[in-house]
Amino acid sequence: xxxxxxxxxxxxxxxxxxxxxxxxxxxxxxxxxxxxxxxxxxxxxxxxxxxxxxxxxxxxxxxxxxxxxxxxxxxxxxxxxxxxxxxxxxxxxxxxxxxxxxxxxxxxxxxxxxxxxxxxxxxxxxxxxxxxxxxxxxxxxxxxxxxxxxxxxxxxxxxxxxxxxxxxxxxxxxxxxxxxxxxxxxxxxxxxxxxxxxxxxxxxxxxxxxxxxxxxxxxxxxxxxxxxxxxxxxxxxxxxxxxxxxxxxxxxxxxxxxxxxxxxxxxxxxxxxxxxxxxxxxxxxxxxxxxxxxxxxxxxxxxxxxxxxxxxxxxxxxxx
Amino acid sequence: xxxxxxxxxxxxxxxxxxxxxxxxxxxxxxxxxxxxxxxxxxxxxxxxxxxxxxxxxxxxxxxxxxxxxxxxxxxxxxxxxxxxxxxxxxxxxxxxxxxxxxxxxxxxxxxxxxxxxxxxxxxxxxxxxxxxxxxxxxxxxxxxxxxxxxxxxxxxxxxxxxxxxxxxxxxxxxxxxxxxxxxxxxxxxxxxxxxxxxxxxxxxxxxxxxxxxxxxxxxxxxxxxxxxxxxxxxxxxxxxxxxxxxxxxxxxxxxxxxxxxxxxxxxxxxxxxxxxxxxxxxxxxxxxxxxxxxxxxxxxxxxxxxxxxxxxxxxxxxxxxxxxxxx
Numbered sequence: 001x002x003x004x005x006x007x008x009x010x011x012x013x014x015x016x017x018x019x020x021x022x023x024x025x026x027x028x029x030x031x032x033x034x035x036x037x038x039x040x041x042x043x044x045x046x047x048x049x050x051x052x053x054x055x056x057x058x059x060x061x062x063x064x065x066x067x068x069x070x071x072x073x074x075x076x077x078x079x080x081x082x083x084x085x086x087x088x089x090x091x092x093x094x095x096x097x098x099x100x101x102x103x104x105x106x107x108x109x110x111x112x113x114x115x116x117x118x119x120x121x122x123x124x125x126x127x128x129x130x131x132x133x134x135x136x137x138x139x140x141x142x143x144x145x146x147x148x149x150x151x152x153x154x155x156x157x158x159x160x161x162x163x164x165x166x167x168x169x170x171x172x173x174x175x176x177x178x179x180x181x182x183x184x185x186x187x188x189x190x191x192x193x194x195x196x197x198x199x200x201x202x203x204x205x206x207x208x209x210x211x212x213x214x215x216x217x218x219x220x221x222x223x224x225x226x227x228x229x230x231x232x233x234x235x236x237x238x239x240x241x242x243x244x245x246x247x248x249x250x251x252x253x254x255x256x257x258x259x260x261x262x263x264x265x266x267x268x269x270x271x272x273x274x275x276x277x278x279x280x281x282x283x284x285x286x287x288x289x290x291x292x293x294x295x296x297x298x299x300x301x302x303x304x305x306x307x308x309x310x311x312x313x314x315x316x317x318x319x320x
Numbered sequence: 321x322x323x324x325x326x327x328x329x330x331x332x333x334x335x336x337x338x339x340x341x342x343x344x345x346x347x348x349x350x351x352x353x354x355x356x357x358x359x360x361x362x363x364x365x366x367x368x369x370x371x372x373x374x375x376x377x378x379x380x381x382x383x384x385x386x387x388x389x390x391x392x393x394x395x396x397x398x399x400x401x402x403x404x405x406x407x408x409x410x411x412x413x414x415x416x417x418x419x420x421x422x423x424x425x426x427x428x429x430x431x432x433x434x435x436x437x438x439x440x441x442x443x444x445x446x447x448x449x450x451x452x453x454x455x456x457x458x459x460x461x462x463x464x465x466x467x468x469x470x471x472x473x474x475x476x477x478x479x480x481x482x483x484x485x486x487x488x489x490x491x492x493x494x495x496x497x498x499x500x501x502x503x504x505x506x507x508x509x510x511x512x513x514x515x516x517x518x519x520x521x522x523x524x525x526x527x528x529x530x531x532x533x534x535x536x537x538x539x540x541x542x543x544x545x546x547x548x549x550x551x552x553x554x555x556x557x558x559x560x561x562x563x564x565x566x567x568x569x570x571x572x573x574x575x576x577x578x579x580x581x582x583x584x585x586x587x588x589x590x591x592x593x594x595x596x597x598x599x600x601x602x603x604x605x606x607x608x609x610x611x612x613x614x615x616x617x618x619x620x621x622x623x624x625x626x627x628x629x630x631x632x633x634x635x636x637x638x639x640x641x642x643x644x645x646x647x
Contacts, residue, residue: 042504043475150592151362180361181531185575185588192585207504210534214577214586237579252505253534259506262474 003030010063023049025225036202038216046225047205051173055089085115088162092174094154098146105142115165131164152183171203209252221245224274231300241307322349329385340596342368344549353523357536360546366529370495375402408438411486415498417478421470428466431485453484476507497529548605555630565632568606612644
């Protein structure tokens with residue numbers, strides 16, 4: 001296994017007026033070179049905190065982050081700068097993630113000015129139209145402003161902004177959630193094409209399990225700041241081992257209520273297994289002892305004292 | 321007679337002397353206690369339709385055609401007449417419950433206001449009814465919820481409050497405009513269950529507006545597919561999802577990613593939904609993005625054809641569409 005990014009025991013707490021909010025709790029995760037890792041979970045599960053920690057928009061309280069063999073979590077801001085171009089991010093809402101007052105060309109050039117110091121103007125112009133072309137927009141878009149673009153076109157621009165400095169890893173935080181179905185398919189196709197062309201690695205965060213089942217090579221399921229299940233997409237869909245994963249996928253495939261209650265507050269997380277308050281299989285041990293992420297079968301990890309086994313093979317009926 | 325029936329209904333906005341049609345010549349029926357889906361992408365006119373059913377369109381909106389509801393034509397109603405319909409006979413819940421609730425008032429009194437405005441009832445009895453309603457939308461601990469402010473509740477709880485508010489006057493029609501889009505999948509399932517239960521218990525008809533095809537499956541019996549202000553296909557939900565006819569519906573369904581098309585390129589409809597200003601006034605609205613269009617598609621709007629209750633608006637027959645799209 002050739003890992004590009006490794007998170008090792010990463011924790012993060014936010015302080016709020018009402019107390020401490022535990023966003024990530026000793027989470028470990030490896031992203032392999034060239035893969036698409038899908039990260040799923042309900043809101044408040046810590047998906048975005050993890051994304052923000054990876055691109056260093058926030059720093060973790062504890063834990064190590066290793067990128068391409070270098071520990072980047074301990075680097076100074078200046079030393080980190082050269083890694084920033086290798087790890088880029090695309091956000092959910094292309095209406096708020098792109099500066100509305102600058103032309104698309106200006107924004108793309110700005111990336112080059114920062115990360116490719118000394119590049120000539122002609123070279124920059126060429127790069128700008130090249131990267132617009134890559135995301136399916138013609139070079140006339142360089143002169144346009146975000147306001148004149150549709151949601152799908154804006155998301156293409158956001159991808160071009162991430163791509164123009166040739167990163168190795170792109171963190172996609174709900175990249176298609178704000179888009180219409182017909183546009184969503186276009187963007188997913190584009191992301192797959194670009195990965196092939198440039199050998200990119202994606203961390204693909206989404207709450208839409210259909211999208212993740214379609215695009216991801218591996219899936220990581222998060223619950224209340226911890227990864228509860230991780231494995232190849234086929235393995236997870238074929239034999240979900242964590243009761244939460246099973247409930248989550250069942251809820252999405254036939255829209256039936258499979259979980260009672262809501263995700264507990266991260267300000268007051270439950271003792272033991274974080275899922276025990278909603279788990280129909282919970283036993284006494286689950287209320288006191290927190291399970292750790294352990295190997296179930298080749299490449300398939302689960303953090304549950306009593307993982308679901310074979311017999312209950314899940315018939316996957318995602319989609320319509 | 322249907323509970324609600326839109327007849328050749330057009331909603332247009334006057335923009336700088338130009339009349340822009342947000343919704344164009346649509347026919348839509350909802351029977352008593354029926355659950356019907358209106359499906360379409362953003363900007364197709366589904367929310368504009370919903371707002372006209374509540375009498376909440378902009379002042380510069382112009383209606384033509386009819387909105388028959390419980391025997392009256394709402395299209396000619398004035399503001400005073402609307403007040404006896406809105407919130408009393410027809411209610412609506414919105415996508416984002418946080419913005420639909422007043423953040424400065426406790427939720428209990430907000431629900432109670434619905435009763436005080438529409439019914440002759442004193443506050444004491446009204447409060448009793450509100451508490452009962454909170455219980456029936458599965459908000460246990462109703463006394464505490466009654467006194468809570470919207471920000472103290474979770475997204476799912478807020479949407480339950482919206483449903484309680486919408487149903488407290490026992491309307492005959494509930495319009496649910498993307499009621500679960502802002503919620504997590506697990507919460508989504510609970511809210512859908514609740515809407516379903518309310519429909520069964522109270523017999524409230526529901527118009528479910530959504531872009532999510534898997535959501536309407538199993539929940540609604542009939543569905544309308546809307547594109548660019550027009551209804552392009554309608555019929556039994558099952559038929560539409562399993563045997564779509566119109567090229568737009570077919571494209572929409574084929575472009576949904578799921579585990580079955582893993583590793584394959586997704587079908588995608590080229591181009592984007594035209595904005596209100598970009599819409600052409602003649603021809604089939606889908607023609608500019610359609611892969612099987614012919615010249616006549618740009619000049620005339622195709623008449624609606626009907627095959628055993630499954631209607632579609634396309635010049636080609638289902639066999640021709642099938643052949644042309646796969647060929």
